[in-house]
Amino acid sequence: MTQAPINGQAEGGLEPIIRCRGLTRTYIKGDNTITPLAELDLDVARGEFIALMGPSGSGKTTLLNLVAGIDKPTSGSLRVGGVELADVSPSRLAAFRSEYIGYVFQLYNLVPVLTAYENVELPLLLHRLSGRERHQRVATALQLVGLADRHDHFPRQLSGGQEQRVAIARAIVTDPRIIVADEPTGDLDKESAAAVMALLEQLTAEMGKTIVMVTHDPKSAAHASRVLHLEKGRLVVQDERFATLAGA
Amino acid sequence: MKRLPLEYAVRNLARSPLRLVLSVVGSALVVLLVFAAAAFARGMEHSLRASGSSSTVIVLGAGSEESIERSEIGSSVASLIAASVRGIRTRAGVSYVSAEVHVQLPVFLAGPATPEGDERHPPEDSEDAPLTLVRGFTPSAFLVHPQVQIVEGAMPRVGYDEVMVGTLSATKLGVAPDELAIGRRLWLAEKLWTITGRFAAPATVMEAELWAPLTDLKLATTRETDSCVLVALDTAEFADIDAFCKQRLDLELAAMPESEYYSKLGEFYAPVRAVVWITAALIGLGGLFGGLNTMYAAFASRVRELAMLQCLGYSRPALIVSLVQESVLATAAGGLLGAAIGLLLLDGVAVRFSMGAFGLRADAAALSLSLGAAFALGLFGALPPAWRCLRLPIPEALKTG
Numbered sequence: 050m051t052q053a054p055i056n057g058q059a060e061g062g063l064e065p066i067i068r069c070r071g072l073t074r075t076y077i078k079g080d081n082t083i084t085p086l087a088e089l090d091l092d093v094a095r096g097e098f099i100a101l102m103g104p105s106g107s108g109k110t111t112l113l114n115l116v117a118g119i120d121k122p123t124s125g126s127l128r129v130g131g132v133e134l135a136d137v138s139p140s141r142l143a144a145f146r147s148e149y150i151g152y153v154f155q156l157y158n159l160v161p162v163l164t165a166y167e168n169v170e171l172p173l174l175l176h177r178l179s180g181r182e183r184h185q186r187v188a189t190a191l192q193l194v195g196l197a198d199r200h201d202h203f204p205r206q207l208s209g210g211q212e213q214r215v216a217i218a219r220a221i222v223t224d225p226r227i228i229v230a231d232e233p234t235g236d237l238d239k240e241s242a243a244a245v246m247a248l249l250e251q252l253t254a255e256m257g258k259t260i261v262m263v264t265h266d267p268k269s270a271a272h273a274s275r276v277l278h279l280e281k282g283r284l285v286v287q288d289e290r291f292a293t294l295a296g297a
Numbered sequence: 298m299k300r301l302p303l304e305y306a307v308r309n310l311a312r313s314p315l316r317l318v319l320s321v322v323g324s325a326l327v328v329l330l331v332f333a334a335a336a337f338a339r340g341m342e343h344s345l346r347a348s349g350s351s352s353t354v355i356v357l358g359a360g361s362e363e364s365i366e367r368s369e370i371g372s373s374v375a376s377l378i379a380a381s382v383r384g385i386r387t388r389a390g391v392s393y394v395s396a397e398v399h400v401q402l403p404v405f406l407a408g409p410a411t412p413e414g415d416e417r418h419p420p421e422d423s424e425d426a427p428l429t430l431v432r433g434f435t436p437s438a439f440l441v442h443p444q445v446q447i448v449e450g451a452m453p454r455v456g457y458d459e460v461m462v463g464t465l466s467a468t469k470l471g472v473a474p475d476e477l478a479i480g481r482r483l484w485l486a487e488k489l490w491t492i493t494g495r496f497a498a499p500a501t502v503m504e505a506e507l508w509a510p511l512t513d514l515k516l517a518t519t520r521e522t523d524s525c526v527l528v529a530l531d532t533a534e535f536a537d538i539d540a541f542c543k544q545r546l547d548l549e550l551a552a553m554p555e556s557e558y559y560s561k562l563g564e565f566y567a568p569v570r571a572v573v574w575i576t577a578a579l580i581g582l583g584g585l586f587g588g589l590n591t592m593y594a595a596f597a598s599r600v601r602e603l604a605m606l607q608c609l610g611y612s613r614p615a616l617i618v619s620l621v622q623e624s625v626l627a628t629a630a631g632g633l634l635g636a637a638i639g640l641l642l643l644d645g646v647a648v649r650f651s652m653g654a655f656g657l658r659a660d661a662a663a664l665s666l667s668l669g670a671a672f673a674l675g676l677f678g679a680l681p682p683a684w685r686c687l688r689l690p691i692p693e694a695l696k697t698g
Contacts (some may be wrong), residue, residue: 071516080532110692111692114691114692116690117608119604119607119608119692119695120690120691120692139613140611140612143607144610145606145610146607146609146610147609147610148610150608150610152605152609154605154608154695158601158602158605158695160305160602161312162305162308162309163305163308171301171606171609172609172610174299174301174302175299175609175610175611176359177337219609294329
C-alpha cells in the first residue's frame with residue numbers, strides 16, 4: 050500500500066531537498082526478511098527541521114541512515130539534494146556524504162587522539178581547501194558552538210555536552226545542506242541537551258540547514274518544525290504543531 | 298582518494314602503549330632474526346667469493362675437483378708448471394706458483410712447557426679434538442694469496458715445528474683467542490707445534506686456518522704429495538694451464554680458476570643457507586600471525602570510529618591505507634630497533650662452520666632485506682584485520698560498542 054506523500058513543499062513552495070517515493074528497506078537475517086521501512090513517501094523542504102519519532106524498530110534510524118547515504122534502499126526512490134541515492138556507487142556515496150551531509154551521533158564519536166580542533170578539521174581534509182581556509186572554517190565552527198577556547202582540548206578533557214557541540218561543529222564545518230542527527234541528546238543531561246537543541250534550532254533558523262533528527266525525547270522533538278511518527282516502517286502521523294504541544 | 302593525515306596514524310599508535318610495545322618488540326625480534334639470517338648468508342657468500350681470484354688457477358689431482366683436501370699431486374708439479382707455462386706472473390725472477398698441502402687435522406691445545414719436559418704424546422681424548430684445516434705452505438703462498446698478512450709475530454721457520462694461526466682460527470676451534478696466542482703450543486698430527494705468528498686474510502676462509510711450513514706438514518702427516526698448486530696468471534690464460542694439465546696425462550692433473558672452485562664450494566653450502574632462510578621465514582610467519590592478532594585487537598576496538606569516518610566521507614580504501622600506515626609505523630620502529638641491535642651485535646661476529654669460520658656480514662643488502670621484512674610484517678599484518686573491521690555495513694558498525 051502506498052501512502053499519500055507528505056509534502057514538504059508546504060513551506061514556501063521550495064523544491065524538496067529530500068524526496069522519498071515507495072522507499073523500502075529490507076534485511077534478510079537467516080530465514081527471516083525484516084522490513085524496517087516499507088513504501089515510504091516523504092518530501093522534506095530545504096531548511097526544515099524534522100524530528101523522527103517512534104518505538105524501537107519503527108524504521109526511524111533506517112530512514113536516517115538512508116538519507117545520510119550510509120545505507121541503500123532495497124527499492125523505491127530516494128532523492129537527496131537532487132541525487133538519486135538508489136543508483137549511486139559506494140565511492141560516489143562517500144563523496145555525497147562529504148559534500149551534502151553532516152552527521153551528529155548520539156555518542157559524539159569524536160576521535161580520542163585528536164584535539165577538538167583536529168576533530169572538526171577531519172571532514173575538511175576531504176575538500177580542496179588551503180590550510181588558511183581550513184583554519185578559518187574550523188575556527189568559525191568552534192566559535193559558533195561556543196568552544197573556541199577549547200580548540201586544543203582532547204575529548205577526554207571535555208564534558209559530554211561540550212563533546213556533542215564539537216561533534217556539531219564537525220557536522221557543520223563543511224557547510225553541508227543536510228544535518229542528520231541520531232538521538233543527539235540521548236546521552237546528555239537536561240542542561241546540555243537544551244543547549245544542543247538550541248544550537249540545532251539556530252542552525253536551521255540562521256543558516257538554513259535542513260535537519261533530520263531521530264529522537265525518543267518529546268522535549269527535543271519540540272524544537273523541530275515537523276515531527277514524523279513511524280511505526281513498523283510506515284509513517285503514521287505528522288504533527289507540525291507538536292512543538293507547541295510539547296512545549297506547553 | 299583523499300587520505301587521512303599521517304598524524305592520525307601516528308597518534309593512534311599511542312592509544313595502547315602496551316600494544317605498541319608488543320608490536321615494536323615483536324617486529325624487532327623478527328627483523329633481528331631475518332637480519333641474522335641475511336648476515337649469515339651474506340657472510341658465507343662473501344667469504345667464499347673473496348677467497349678466490351679469477352686470475353689465479355688451482356691445479357689439483359684429476360677427479361678431485363670437488364675438494365682440494367682429497368687431491369694429491371706430485372711434488373714436482375709446481376716446478377714443472379713454472380718451467381713449462383709462459384705468462385705466469387713473476388717478480389724479481391720468482392714465479393707466482395705455490396705448492397700447498399690442505400689437510401683437515403684434529404687440533405688439541407697443549408699445556409705450557411714444564412721444567413720436566415714436554416709430553417711425548419697428545420692426551421688420549423685428542424681424537425675428539427675439533428678438526429681444522431691446516432695448510433702447508435711455502436713463502437710463495439704470499440704471492441698467490443695477497444690478502445694474507447702477518448699481523449702479529451713471525452712466519453714459522455722450516456724444521457722447527459712452528460705454525461701460524463688465522464685471526465678466526467680460535468673461533469673455528471671454539472677456544473678463547475688467548476689460547477692461540479704466540480708462544481702457545483698445540484698438537485697436530487701427533488706432534489707438538491709452537492705458534493709463532495698470527496695472520497689476517499680479511500673476509501676469506503683462510504682466516505680460520507692454521508698454516509705450517511709445507512715440508513714440516515708433509516713430514517708430520519707422512520705424505521709425499523702436495524694437494525694443489527696455485528698459479529697467478531699474468532699474460533697467460535686459464536687455457537694455457539688447462540692445456541698443460543691435458544698434455545701431461547702422466548701427472549693426472551685438472552685445472553680450474555680459483556674463483557670457480559670457491560663458487561662450487563658455495564653451491565655445496567646452498568642447502569645450508571636454504572635451511573637458514575626457511576627457519577627465518579617460518580619464525581617470520583609466526584611473527585606475522587602474532588602481528589595479525591595484535592592489529593586485529595587494535596582495530597576491532599575502533600570499528601565504530603572507522604564507521605564514523607566513513608560517515609564523514611572517507612572511503613574504505615582510505616581507511617585501510619591509514620590502518621596500514623599505523624601498523625607499518627609500529628613495525629618499522631621495531632625494524633629499525635632490530636636492525637640497530639643487529640648492526641651493533643652481529644656485524645663481524647665470527648661463526649664457526651664446517652668450511653672454517655667466517656664473519657657475519659651486516660651489509661646494505663642484509664639491512665635492506667630486514668627492513669623490507671619489517672615493512673612486509675606491517676603491511677600483511679594489517680591488511681586482513683583492517684579488512685575484517687571495515688567489512689561491516691556502516692549502520693551496523695555504528696552500533697558496536
